[in-house]
Amino acid sequence: MPAASAIRVMVVDDQTSMRAMIRRTLQDLGFKDVRDKAGAAEALAAIKSDRVHLVISDYNMPDMDGLQFLEAVRADPVIGKTVFIMLTGSADREVVQKAAALGVNNYVVKPFAPAALKEKIERVFGELN
Amino acid sequence: MRRIPIVQGEHRVVAEPGVIISTLLGSCVAVCLQDPQTRIGGMNHFLLAEPGEEVPPAGQQRYGIHAMELLINAMMQAGASRGRLRAHLYGGANIIAGLGRIGSSNAAFARQFMAAEGIEIGRCELEGTHARKVEFMPYEGRVRSTLVDRAPPLRALHAPGEAGGDVELF
Numbered sequence: 001m002p003a004a005s006a007i008r009v010m011v012v013d014d015q016t017s018m019r020a021m022i023r024r025t026l027q028d029l030g031f032k033d034v035r036d037k038a039g040a041a042e043a044l045a046a047i048k049s050d051r052v053h054l055v056i057s058d059y060n061m062p063d064m065d066g067l068q069f070l071e072a073v074r075a076d077p078v079i080g081k082t083v084f085i086m087l088t089g090s091a092d093r094e095v096v097q098k099a100a101a102l103g104v105n106n107y108v109v110k111p112f113a114p115a116a117l118k119e120k121i122e123r124v125f126g127e128l129n
Numbered sequence: 130m131r132r133i134p135i136v137q138g139e140h141r142v143v144a145e146p147g148v149i150i151s152t153l154l155g156s157c158v159a160v161c162l163q164d165p166q167t168r169i170g171g172m173n174h175f176l177l178a179e180p181g182e183e184v185p186p187a188g189q190q191r192y193g194i195h196a197m198e199l200l201i202n203a204m205m206q207a208g209a210s211r212g213r214l215r216a217h218l219y220g221g222a223n224i225i226a227g228l229g230r231i232g233s234s235n236a237a238f239a240r241q242f243m244a245a246e247g248i249e250i251g252r253c254e255l256e257g258t259h260a261r262k263v264e265f266m267p268y269e270g271r272v273r274s275t276l277v278d279r280a281p282p283l284r285a286l287h288a289p290g291e292a293g294g295d296v297e298l299f
Contacts, residue, residue: 014211015201016245017194024187060202062211089199111195114187 004030004128008050011036012043012057012069013087022056022087025114029121030128040069047079054083054121056108059095067098074103083124087112130266135174137283140196142171142203146268154220154261155280156232158239161217161265161272162200162248164209170267171207173200174220176283177235193238197246216243217252217272219263224280232256 009031013019019036026034035050037043040057041064047055055073059066066086074080086099086107096107106120122128132149133141137157141150150172152159163170175196177189205211221236236255243250252272254261260280265272 015194015198016247017190017242018198020245021187021190021194060198060205062205089202110198111191113191 002125002128005032007031007054007125008033008052009035009054009056010043010047010050010052012038012040012055012061012066014038014058014061018058022117025117026056028114029118040064040066040072044069044072044076047073047082048076051079052082054085054125056085056087056117058087059092059099060089067095067102070099070102070104085120085124135172136281137174137176138196140171140173140200140203142169142200142207143267144169144207148268149264149266151262151264153277153281154263155222155224155283156220156235157283158218158220158235158255159263160197160200160239161219161263161267162204162209162214163217163267163270164204164213165215165270166210166213167208168268168270169204169207169209170265170270171200171204172263172265172267173197175235177231177238189234190238193235193242197242215249215251217265218243218250219252219254219261219274221255222257222259222261222280224258224260 011019011022023034057066070084083105086104087110088095088107090109105124108117108120130147130149135141135152152174157174157176159172159174161172173196177192218239221232223230223232233256254274259276261274262277263274
């Protein structure tokens with residue numbers, strides 16, 4: 001049973017309010033090391049240097065969207081196996097299927113309750129304590 | 130002029146001349162966003178919690194942030210630039226005495242969201258005790274708010290997804 005406090009997380013979303021909300025939700029779930037970035041390009045650089053364990057990324061972002069970001073992470077020999085959970089809109093069924101093909105670990109549909117995010121993380125990491 | 134009425138929980142984005150997006154507001158808030166360069170504009174109409182309903186502040190934030198994200202994403206997909214967005218805020222009235230100040234909570238959220246996201250606020254007609262009719266002509270850059278006697282009925286809110294998605298991946 002992994003400790004949430006031992007998992008380093010990177011939250012990527014272009015909306016400041018959404019990043020803050022996800023950060024609070026993760027902290028309520030016991031995560032201690034939560035970083036965030038407003039864009040995929042800067043997040044990619046930070047993931048390489050910070051070696052995070054879990055990326056939680058929005059799909060709908062300007063410049064580089066969540067699928068392009070996922071593809072870039074998976075193509076990198078150093079960070080390619082980082083756990084990646086995508087946040088999508090309710091109508092993004094096709095996005096989820098494309099993300100699955102690119103190797104996403106799981107996805108969460110916005111708006112989500114904290115329990116839904118916890119469940120999706122636990123499906124990848126196992127039950128958190 | 131073509132008229133597009135919206136109700137609680139909806140949003141619309143238009144990019145052509147001669148279109149009015151309109152809505153009736155009581156304690157709900159409508160945010161009108163416009164990119165003055167492309168003339169793309171849109172309006173949403175949302176409520177954080179129903180009067181008398183016990184929704185924790187974090188839950189209320191989720192509704193509002195999601196409603197704003199849907200509008201902003203639709204604007205950007207239509208070709209608007211996030212950095213140029215300007216907002217007009219309406220609604221958030223406290224119409225029914227004794228049912229708390231849900232209108233003020235909605236209004237405060239809208240103001241805080243714009244501040245957090247760095248979106249400039251243009252016209253701002255929030256709170257008070259009267260319902261409002263808002264008409265927004267995005268392409269023309271015009272917006273009009275009039276006080277009306279009766280607020281529209283509130284629709285039930287849908288709780289944020291407990292399951293988080295129904296497509297089975299693995």
